[in-house]
Amino acid sequence: MPSPDADNSIIDKPNNDKSDSIPLDPSVVAALYVQHGEELRRFLLGILRDAQLTADVLQATFVKMVERGHQTQEATRKAWLFRVAYHEAIAYRRREGLGDKILRRVAADTPAWHTNGAAGGADEPLLRLESVQSVREALDELPAEQRQVVRMRIYEEKTFATIAKELKIPLGTALGRMRAATQKLKAKLDQTKPLDNQSDSDR
């Protein structure tokens, strides 16, 4: 499991009380997984572009939480998890020599979230039906030219350069349509989320 390269500075400043040596209660770690696991998985997928690698690193991250979580402050545990996950992912990529290779492959090929879609095993991303339906409605409400760019980029996996060429529009126009569309879709997606599931920066 990836970890030797991970930066030890990610651990919060240790407390000097007795609780420093007592491991976190498993129920606390489980609660953290329920609360942040899916968001962490998406974050890692964004870096690693591979569902299996993502699952491995996510597991390693929570193993670290079990081992060292007692050294963290409760208020900063989410950021701690993301920091550990980031370092684990980068270390894993570096060790496996995946780095740019993954990015190039993803840029030219299929993004991982396409092939490892919504319906899958326990290690695959979870999508709420309500969110999917809501986004579908939002897609239908988009202006035709924006919807076309969204479909070509996300569903047909074409680069913006290709889209611009095929639609015979400037690259900036293609980017602008996509950006406007993603803002609308994201706003719709956020409406379907319960308040306690929204990210801290959203509030």
Add this chain to the structure above:
Amino acid sequence: MTSDKKDLDWLAFCYAAGELENTECEQFEARLADDQAAREALARAVELCQTVTAAETHRTDYITPASSVRTGWNQRLSWMAVGGLASLLLAMLWTGVVGPTWQAANRNFHAFSQRNLASAWTETRTEIANVREAGYWPTLTSIDADDELPATASLIENRLEENMLEDAPTWMTAAVFSLPANDSPTDAVTNQRLEN
């Protein structure tokens, strides 16, 4: 949503989509090391892509329930028909319509095989007797000890004297029983029993 946050979301989306140049990509990854907002933006970008993909991919799946209601009766009728046929077959087996027929065919097949075996064995015995009378039948003394034939000859002579249908050689039994097998149904159990 602030302008900065929109910019961050867009940047994260471009990173996730692999649309950033190498330098921009490295810069964003460096930012991910320290910036929790950037990390969450990346998670949101991936979620958006997943959701849009699911919305497009499974668009037809959500229409299915309406059509499945219409085809529900067809499926039920099909299953009822299959069940009825299965019940009829079971009833036929139970009342002996199929069973005795199969058993009779099996008995006939065995009788036919027995007759063939007896006939073939009788013919073989006659031919062997003719060969012996002509003086061409190998004897134990005229064959080298290293040859495999003495054992065979001795075995055949002994078998001739026993004159028992049940002692017919295995190869003949198998050969005879294989003849009707081309035209009649056989099963592995029957063949194995015969070979034993």
